[in-house]
Amino acid sequence: MSARTLPLLFLNLGGEMLYILDQRLRAQSIPGEKARKDEWTDVDRKRVMNDIISTMFNRKFMEELFKPQELYSKKALRTVYDRLAHASIMRLNQASMDKLYDLMTMAFKYQVLLCPRPRDILLVTFNHLDAIKDFIYESPAILNQVDETFRQLIETYSCLPDGEFQLIRQTLLIFFQDMHIRVSIFLKDKVQNSNGRFVLPISGPVPWGTEVPGLIRIFNHKGVEVKRTEFTTAGNYVTPQREGSFELYGDRVLKLGTNMYSVSRPVETHVAGSSKNLASRAKENTVPNPLAKEELNFLARLLGGLDIQKPAGGETGFRLNLFTTDEEEEHAAQTRPEDLSYKVINIEATQEPGRRAELSRILGELEVAEPRPGSAEKGEDLLALMDGL
Amino acid sequence: MAAAGTGYRRERALALRNSSSALYNNLTVLCPPARPPRAFGAVHGTTLSLLGPEGPPRQLPARGGGSALSTPLLTQAAWCELPARVLLVLTSQRGVQMYEADGSTLVFWHALDVPEHPAAHSVFARGISAAGERFICVGTSSGAVLVFDIPPKGTNVTLSEVLEQHRDPVTDIAAEQGQAPEAAGDLVTADDSGTLCLWSTGEEFTLLGRIPGSGCTCSSVTLWNGIVAAGYGNGQIRLWEAGTGQLRAQVSAHARWIYALDLAPLTGKLLSGAEDSFVHVWKLSRDPDTDDVEIRHCHAECVTDTQVCGARFCDPAGDTFAVTGYDLSEILCYGPA
Numbered sequence: 001m002s003a004r005t006l007p008l009l010f011l012n013l014g015g016e017m018l019y020i021l022d023q024r025l026r027a028q029s030i031p032g033e034k035a036r037k038d039e040w041t042d043v044d045r046k047r048v049m050n051d052i053i054s055t056m057f058n059r060k061f062m063e064e065l066f067k068p069q070e071l072y073s074k075k076a077l078r079t080v081y082d083r084l085a086h087a088s089i090m091r092l093n094q095a096s097m098d099k100l101y102d103l104m105t106m107a108f109k110y111q112v113l114l115c116p117r118p119r120d121i122l123l124v125t126f127n128h129l130d131a132i133k134d135f136i137y138e139s140p141a142i143l144n145q146v147d148e149t150f151r152q153l154i155e156t157y158s159c160l161p162d163g164e165f166q167l168i169r170q171t172l173l174i175f176f177q178d179m180h181i182r183v184s185i186f187l188k189d190k191v192q193n194s195n196g197r198f199v200l201p202i203s204g205p206v207p208w209g210t211e212v213p214g215l216i217r218i219f220n221h222k223g224v225e226v227k228r229t230e231f232t233t234a235g236n237y238v239t240p241q242r243e244g245s246f247e248l249y250g251d252r253v254l255k256l257g258t259n260m261y262s263v264s265r266p267v268e269t270h271v272a273g274s275s276k277n278l279a280s281r282a283k284e285n286t287v288p289n290p291l292a293k294e295e296l297n298f299l300a301r302l303l304g305g306l307d308i309q310k311p312a313g314g315e316t317g318f319r320l321n322l323f324t325t326d327e328e329e330e331h332a333a334q335t336r337p338e339d340l341s342y343k344v345i346n347i348e349a350t351q352e353p354g355r356r357a358e359l360s361r362i363l364g365e366l367e368v369a370e371p372r373p374g375s376a377e378k379g380e381d382l383l384a385l386m387d388g389l
Numbered sequence: 390m391a392a393a394g395t396g397y398r399r400e401r402a403l404a405l406r407n408s409s410s411a412l413y414n415n416l417t418v419l420c421p422p423a424r425p426p427r428a429f430g431a432v433h434g435t436t437l438s439l440l441g442p443e444g445p446p447r448q449l450p451a452r453g454g455g456s457a458l459s460t461p462l463l464t465q466a467a468w469c470e471l472p473a474r475v476l477l478v479l480t481s482q483r484g485v486q487m488y489e490a491d492g493s494t495l496v497f498w499h500a501l502d503v504p505e506h507p508a509a510h511s512v513f514a515r516g517i518s519a520a521g522e523r524f525i526c527v528g529t530s531s532g533a534v535l536v537f538d539i540p541p542k543g544t545n546v547t548l549s550e551v552l553e554q555h556r557d558p559v560t561d562i563a564a565e566q567g568q569a570p571e572a573a574g575d576l577v578t579a580d581d582s583g584t585l586c587l588w589s590t591g592e593e594f595t596l597l598g599r600i601p602g603s604g605c606t607c608s609s610v611t612l613w614n615g616i617v618a619a620g621y622g623n624g625q626i627r628l629w630e631a632g633t634g635q636l637r638a639q640v641s642a643h644a645r646w647i648y649a650l651d652l653a654p655l656t657g658k659l660l661s662g663a664e665d666s667f668v669h670v671w672k673l674s675r676d677p678d679t680d681d682v683e684i685r686h687c688h689a690e691c692v693t694d695t696q697v698c699g700a701r702f703c704d705p706a707g708d709t710f711a712v713t714g715y716d717l718s719e720i721l722c723y724g725p726a
Contacts, residue, residue: 001462003507068507068509070507113715117646161581161604162581162604163557163606163622166606166622166646167511169411170411170412173411173715177408177410178408178716180716197694197716200693200695200696202666202691206624207644207645209605210624210641210644211623211625212641212644213642213644214641215641216638216639216640216641217638217639217640218638218681218682218683219637220679221633221637223636231685231689233669233691234689234691235665237644
């Protein structure tokens with residue numbers, strides 16, 4: 001609904017992706033001198049992070065992102081992250097990419113849900129950006145790119161009223177609706193229940209600008225306060241200490257959006273296959289997708305601006321596994337429930353003029369004058385077509 | 390019979406085909422004058438889930454998606470009870486859909502002016518209320534309130550007036566449910582900045598008064614016996630004198646954004662639901678000697694791990710109520726303890 005939602009969605013999901021990749025790369029890295037040719041080193045890790053971050057904050061890409069537009073489906077958005085994750089020498093199998101996307105989306109869903117005020121989503125975004133700047137502090141050029149985006153965020157969002165932020169939040173919550181994937185780290189920390197739903201605390205500091213519930217004040221017809229009464233509830237709230245900073249630098253106060261992973265806390269997900277709410281869950285893959293063509297346009301525009309470096313000749317990609325062993329990854333790929341498959345679109349939307357022309361030709365061919373009756377699966381056919389590229 | 394009748398307990402949960410979206414006032418209940426059965430409706434993304442007294446649950450989709458446009462999102466749905474008929478009204482990013490009460494027939498469709506390419510300011514309709522015996526009022530994101538003249542039967546609905554007093558997106562509209570005192574008006578409209586407008590309905594609507602907002606969104610509003618009860622984004626409930634615009638009560642009611650208010654006209658009970666997982670029942674009254682407005686807390690219900698997005702009384706005395714929550718695929722029903 002809010003046409004200003006995409007930049008916040010993209011940057012926060014991207015931030016979570018970087019936290020996870022960084023943690024997995026550290027967990028799998030070998031000290032430089034001991035590494036074999038096919039094993040990760042610290043130097044490799046930094047290089048991967050640099051490559052992905054500089055691709056993410058590419059100026060042209062950001063320009064497209066910040067244009068007012070509606071949110072696209074999870075499918076379309078997943079394709080962008082697929083490309084991003086492969087913006088360097090790193091390679092991920094489908095199963096690992098699925099798990100990565102599950103973790104990213106559940107983490108940001110949690111952050112959006114628990115934000116005290118809708119405006120605090122901006123603080124969550126700043127937390128992610130602060131951490132991203134930490135990842136690449138040694139590269140002034142990329143740091144500059146990130147700061148540019150920071151400034152654009154401040155310019156676009158700082159002056160929005162609370163009601164508009166709530167609309168953005170509502171738009172995000174519609175995007176995340178019915179996702180209940182269980183994440184190990186959330187279950188351990190007791191922020192998620194075993195049914196996949198997040199724990200919403202009824203204690204702690206109230207949002208900045210809200211009073212602790214309990215007071216009733218009565219005024220007479222002249223506006224003079226004549227009575228005060230109190231009521232009590234099960235909640236146990238306190239006044240907040242201070243407000244987080246919305247400047248380029250500052251203490252955000254809010255912890256949501258900071259890195260919750262570390263080498264000692266591996267990233268696991270349980271993919272909830274059968275649940276009694278299966279019938280009520282939005283089955284995105286079986287609903288015909290009339291948006292397919294517009295989504296492809298969006299992707300072509302967005303990905304066209306990405307400057308993806310292909311590995312130089314002779315250099316093979318290094319594979320990153322989001323699971324503990326290769327067998328686990330293989331098993332996850334085979335047992336992933338059908339209704340949770342992302343059916344990724346494989347589009348080679350690169351800068352190469354030849355390729356771009358081909359994409360345009362294909363998009364042109366998709367110009368259907370009249371929807372044919374009974375072509376409910378048309379959207380699915382288009383996506384299958386693109387898969388074959 | 391329970392003495393003060395102020396206690397409630399969870400009675401049952403009605404299964405919905407879809408979960409409810411995080412939208413203001415996301416529950417509508419049709420209470421026929423006779424005892425239950427009743428009908429319920431809650432919005433899920435692009436569809437309205439309907440639960441009737443008989444038959445399987447149904448869904449009504451949002452209208453107005455062309456081949457180039459995505460399926461529009463619904464913002465709200467409400468049954469509007471007029472003396473001659475009851476209509477089910479849906480608002481979305483594209484416009485206003487009106488159906489017969491059982492959702493079977495589309496009676497009227499009003500398309501909003503939607504720009505070719507998305508602009509920074511979102512376009513949508515939101516805020517629905519029956520008004521003045523033969524009108525249905527619908528708010529929009531531009532602040533304009535559309536007044537539709539509803540014929541006693543048939544599809545000849547016309548746009549009778551456009552009220553342009555709000556400068557921010559409209560959030561909710563409510564009609565007087567009791568007896569309006571002199572010059573108090575019988576309709577209140579609310580917006581994102583917290584501004585409330587009081588109107589007198591008729592062939593031409595007249596603006597009687599304006600209560601300026603302070604930047605804090607008023608997401609839900611009710612009007613009863615000349616008292617405006619408004620729920621805000623900072624968790625406060627405020628009671629205003631409709632005739633004078635005077636603040637009569639301020640309650641630090643919730644720890645998070647209020648999403649729904651409802652009023653039971655026979656008793657003056659007020660229901661509030663918010664993102665903090667709580668639903669509260671209050672009692673409004675007026676002291677006959679001092680004319681002071683009174684509000685007292687009756688009952689608190691915590692819907693564990695749920696952000697409440699809809700709350701409605703299911704009978705005019707307020708003995709029963711129903712609640713919806715974000716991501717919840719049920720309607721929770723509460724009755725007397």
